[in-house]
Amino acid sequence: xxxxxxxxAVEHINVIKKAIDATSISMVSLKKIFIFWAVIIxxxxxxxxxxxxxxxxxxxxxxxxxxxxxxxxNRVIPGIPTLxxxxxxxxxxxxxxxxxxxxxxxxxxxxxxxxxxAKRLFWIWLSxxxxxxxxxxxxxxxxFGPQPRTExxxxxxxxxxxxxxxxxxxxxxxxxxxxxxxxxxxxxxxNIKMSGYLSVLYLIAGLIVKFLPVNIMKIRPALIIxxxxxxxxxxxxxxxxxxxxxxxxxx
Amino acid sequence: MEIxxxxxxxxxxxxxxxxSALYQGPLNFRDLKELTGASDGNLGSHLAKLVEEGYVNxxxxxxxxxxxxxxxxxxxxxxxxxxxxxxxDRIVNEGKKPEGEK
Numbered sequence: 001x002x003x004x005x006x007x008x009a010v011e012h013i014n015v016i017k018k019a020i021d022a023t024s025i026s027m028v029s030l031k032k033i034f035i036f037w038a039v040i041i042x043x044x045x046x047x048x049x050x051x052x053x054x055x056x057x058x059x060x061x062x063x064x065x066x067x068x069x070x071x072x073x074n075r076v077i078p079g080i081p082t083l084x085x086x087x088x089x090x091x092x093x094x095x096x097x098x099x100x101x102x103x104x105x106x107x108x109x110x111x112x113x114x115x116x117x118a119k120r121l122f123w124i125w126l127s128x129x130x131x132x133x134x135x136x137x138x139x140x141x142x143x144f145g146p147q148p149r150t151e152x153x154x155x156x157x158x159x160x161x162x163x164x165x166x167x168x169x170x171x172x173x174x175x176x177x178x179x180x181x182x183x184x185x186x187x188x189x190x191n192i193k194m195s196g197y198l199s200v201l202y203l204i205a206g207l208i209v210k211f212l213p214v215n216i217m218k219i220r221p222a223l224i225i226x227x228x229x230x231x232x233x234x235x236x237x238x239x240x241x242x243x244x245x246x247x248x249x250x251x
Numbered sequence: 252m253e254i255x256x257x258x259x260x261x262x263x264x265x266x267x268x269x270x271s272a273l274y275q276g277p278l279n280f281r282d283l284k285e286l287t288g289a290s291d292g293n294l295g296s297h298l299a300k301l302v303e304e305g306y307v308n309x310x311x312x313x314x315x316x317x318x319x320x321x322x323x324x325x326x327x328x329x330x331x332x333x334x335x336x337x338x339x340d341r342i343v344n345e346g347k348k349p350e351g352e353k
Contacts, residue, residue: 005342006342006343006345009338009339009342009343010343012261012264012267012339013336013339013340013343015264015267015268015271016267016271016336016339018268019267019268019269019271019272019286020271020272020274020275022272022286023271023272023275023276023278023286
C-alpha cells in the first residue's frame, strides 16, 4: 500500500477524467465507424466512374464529355481514353453499394461492442446514405450498352444524384438537407463542433440550390452536384480524423 | 478506503486509465491499446494484473478467425473505483473550509 499526496491525487483525477471523457461517447467506436463509411462512400463514388467510361461513345473521352456538360474546363481534366465496353453498369453499381452498406452494418455491429448511442448514430448515418442511394436508383432505370450523353452524365453522378434537370435539383436539395440533419444529430450525440460546422455548410449548400436561380449564378447544376458529391467522403474522413485526434489528446 | 489503503491497481496510470475507461462499459483489447498508448505486451501485463486482483474480467473469443479480448469491470472493481474517486475527492478538498465558515 502506498500513501497519496494532494498533487498526486489531482494528477490521478485528471487521468480518470481524461479516460472517462475519451470513452463516455465511445470515441473509439465512432472513429472506426466514420473511417469505415468514408471508405465505403469513396469506393461507391469512384465506382460510378467505371460505368460512365463503359458507356462512352467511340472517340469520346471523359475529359471532353465533362467539358461539353460544363462540369469542367479543358484545363482541369485532360482527355482520358475510353473503354468501349457493353455492360449494364449503373444499377449494378448501386445495388453493389447498397449490399456493401448492409453487409458492413452486419460486420461492424458484430465486431464492435459499441454503446447504444454509437449504434443509433450509425443507424442514422446508414439510413441517410441508403435513402439517398435508393432515391437515385429508383429515378434511373437500368441501362445497357452505349448510351446518349445525358445517360453517361447520370452515371457519372452516381450513386447519390441524377443529372436530370427536372429531378436532379430536388435530389441535390434532399442530399444536402439530409446530410445536414445527420451531421446535426452527430453534434447532439457527441458535442463535436466540427460536425456542427459541416452541418451548417450542407444546410447553406441546400438552401443555395433551393432558392438561388442557378442560371443567375452562372453555375451549371452539374457543377454543384459534382462538388457536393465528391466532398462527402472527405467530410466523413475529416470527422474520423478529428475523433482520432481528440482521442489521442485526451489520454 | 483510507489513504494508506490505496490498491495497487490505482497506483499505475495505465491501470487507472484502463479501470476508468471500463467504468463506462466493456472495451476490447485494441480499443484499450489505443486509449492507453501502451504496447501489446505492456497492456497485456497490466490487464493480467487487474484480472488477477479481481477488478477486471476478460473474455477471449475469435471474430472472423482473429482473436479478440473483451474486457469489462467486475463488481468489485467498480466498487473499489468508486471508493477511490471518493478518496481522491477527500484528499483534494482536505483543508478546505466549508463556505461561510470563518
